[in-house]
Structures are given as structure tokens and as C-alpha cells.
Amino acid sequence: MMIEPILYDQARERIESDGLTPDLQTKMALLLSGTKSGNAAYHSWVQWMPRLDIAQQYAFTQYSRELEAISLLLRTTKWSTNPTLLFRSHQIIAPLAMAWSQILLLPLGPALNPDAAFRGLALGHAQLARIRLAPVIPDSADPLDPFIVALRRIEQENARMLQLQIRLLKAMTTDLPLDERESEVVGYQDIVDGVFSEFLTWLAAN
Numbered sequence: 001m002m003i004e005p006i007l008y009d010q011a012r013e014r015i016e017s018d019g020l021t022p023d024l025q026t027k028m029a030l031l032l033s034g035t036k037s038g039n040a041a042y043h044s045w046v047q048w049m050p051r052l053d054i055a056q057q058y059a060f061t062q063y064s065r066e067l068e069a070i071s072l073l074l075r076t077t078k079w080s081t082n083p084t085l086l087f088r089s090h091q092i093i094a095p096l097a098m099a100w101s102q103i104l105l106l107p108l109g110p111a112l113n114p115d116a117a118f119r120g121l122a123l124g125h126a127q128l129a130r131i132r133l134a135p136v137i138p139d140s141a142d143p144l145d146p147f148i149v150a151l152r153r154i155e156q157e158n159a160r161m162l163q164l165q166i167r168l169l170k171a172m173t174t175d176l177p178l179d180e181r182e183s184e185v186v187g188y189q190d191i192v193d194g195v196f197s198e199f200l201t202w203l204a205a206n
Contacts, residue, residue: 003130012137020148022079025077027199028077028151028203031092031093040067042104043120043124059168073150099123125165126185127192128165133155
């Protein structure tokens, strides 16, 4: 599936109308931190390796950047006191949480299972490529607002990590046939698109 452009327009109009309220900031921060936690958990195994080859060094870079993004969101978000936002965000992100859990629970895990490693890279790639909040920020938003600065910094880092994910995917050795690998990539993109489409609808709602 694809993300409908009108969903971006509706979310942007909501932000332009109400401003970056604590509720809206909390929604965005919960989505980003939730998805980045999955990618960080996938890459976390590398910290226990005694010596790192070049691919493992790349993985550790990804792990560190995702933790940095989560920390940045924790510091800059004006958090809402509305508890229903946390519950709803968990509902929306649930398909991604399930996908990450399935990858991490494959026999031997990403560290020793090439198929699990490939699937994790494919899902991380889909998240970095499809989840973008910059398009919903209106031109009228204060560019020096700490939350806006944080979002733009995260998007810049996402672009760098995306290029790295592509390199790792191309270099990955796996027994999965090519058509199955392509199917996995498309399947994860569909999961991410579904989650992000539902999120944008939630962001635009009253």
C-alpha cells in the first residue's frame, strides 16, 4: 500500500491550526521513539561482540544513532499528561512491534541467523524510508523551536542511516532466494505504510 498524500495535508493543517501542542508533540514523539526502539533492539546485539568487523561497526553506529534520537526526543518534547495517547500509540505501533519481535525471536537471533539479520535490515530500511514527519511541519512553525530542531536533526540522521542500511542490505549474505527477499522488503514496506497512514490520521484527528 501507499501513504495517501492527503493524510500529510490533513496532519499539516491540524498543526498549522492548533500549533505544536503538547498532545501533538507527544503523538509524534511516541511514534518515533517506538519505531526507533525496535531498530535499536535489533542492532543492540553488536555491543556484546569482542571484536567488530566493518559491517558490525556499521551496526553499532545505527544502534548509537537510534539511542541518540530517542534521548533527544525525551529532552525536547513537551509531553502531554493525557494517558490515552500512550495507549493509542501502542495500538498503532503494534504491527511494527510484532514484526520486530518475530525477527528477534528467530532461532539464534540476528547475530548468528543471516535470515533474521536480513529481515531486520529490511524492516529498518522501510521505517527509515517511509516514516517522515518533516512534510507535516507547516512553514509557519518556528524553526528554532527545540522540538522542530530535534525532528529535523532526526530526519537528517535518518537519511544517513538509510544509505547505510542500503549498503548493508546489498552486502548481506543470506540463503533466502531473491524473490523471497524482494517479497520481504515489500511486505515490510506495506506494514510501515499501514502504521504511518493510521498515525497521520490520528495526528490530524481532534
